């Protein structure tokens with residue numbers, strides 16, 4: 123058995139106290155993050171500056187002693203590495219140039235060429251594997267092909283998956299080629315992250331919930347299963363977490379259908395439901411509502427305890443149901459951790 127708490131959970135061990143980390147744990151709710159980001163200039167310059175990206179990755183570890191550090195980067199960098207333009211409009215989130223037809227897909231770079239753009243990310247991981255405390259697990263990540271494609275097709279995020287659904291309806295073959303290209307690039311990217319020191323990798327499918335029926339099997343599960351199969355062939359000992367956000371009933375059996383070692387679950391399902399329907403298949407991660415990090419108080423304590431108690435019968439990694447938001451109070455994060463660790 124491994125000796126780090128996160129690796130124990132991922133190996134299927136049930137623990138007295140679940141290991142903890144938080145999606146977006148390095149982020150704008152932390153004053154030290156805002157200071158480093160100001161020093162870097164814009165968000166992408168921060169992602170591609172290995173010293174500063176490592177620094178912001180370490181900030182929440184120093185402040186809170188989380189059990190895992192997640193690489194500071196973004197899921198959209200892979201689209202940029204494939205040739206799409208990427209920029210962050212102030213206060214509006216990500217923007218990308220759009221791939222809308224077969225010619226656009228054909229014009230993307232080959233998967234084998236993504237390392238040219240992404241090599242600073244590997245350097246960030248090398249720095250982190252030297253500097254992290256020995257008990258802290260280093261997590262690398264990438265977006266799932268469907269979620270990355272929604273940005274590459276629509277040019278932006280929220281409410282804009284419509285463009286990706288339209289492409290899929292207009293030319294399913296070209297759309298499938300786009301997802302294949304992203305999947306191939308993702309195997310290259312995650313494999314290089316593991317070579318550079320990532321001990322676990324996580325695949326974020328943030329818009330999985332908008333895929334219905336057969337589309338969920340074809341464009342959420344199949345690409346994730348393929349990535350996992352190819353990664354396991356190269357790195358059999360590296361555990362993989364998959365996050366098909368808002369998958370609802372489709373969380374059931376997701377471990378088995380994709381080969382994921384752990385399924386991360388959002389907060390639209392209850393811990394009781396997770397314990398009954400998902401945890402019997404393996405490790406689960408989640409699922410405190412991130413709004414508790416804004417509101418705090420007894421409700422945060424009660425809900426945190428409830429999740430820990432309900433999921434203590436099997437392997438569990440404590441996390442939020444989605445990323446922590448910029449308006450969160452850093453003291454509430456400490457309150458959550460103290461509640462879990464019984465301080």
Ligand code: CP3
Pocket residue numbers: 144145146147148149150159165192193194195196197198214215216263279326328445
């Ligand atoms: O979790 C972590 O702390 C690691 C780093 C990380 C970021 N983004 C940093 C980031 C990770 C794992 C991501 C994943 C990501 N990025 C996802 C999947 C997870 C999810 O939240 O659903 C998605 C969809 C993106 C794309 C993206 N990047 C969006 C939609 C935004 C804008 C939203 C926002 O909060 O402003 C980003 C920007 C972004 N990525 C920030 C951070 C810390 C904020 C940028 C800033 O400092 O201004």
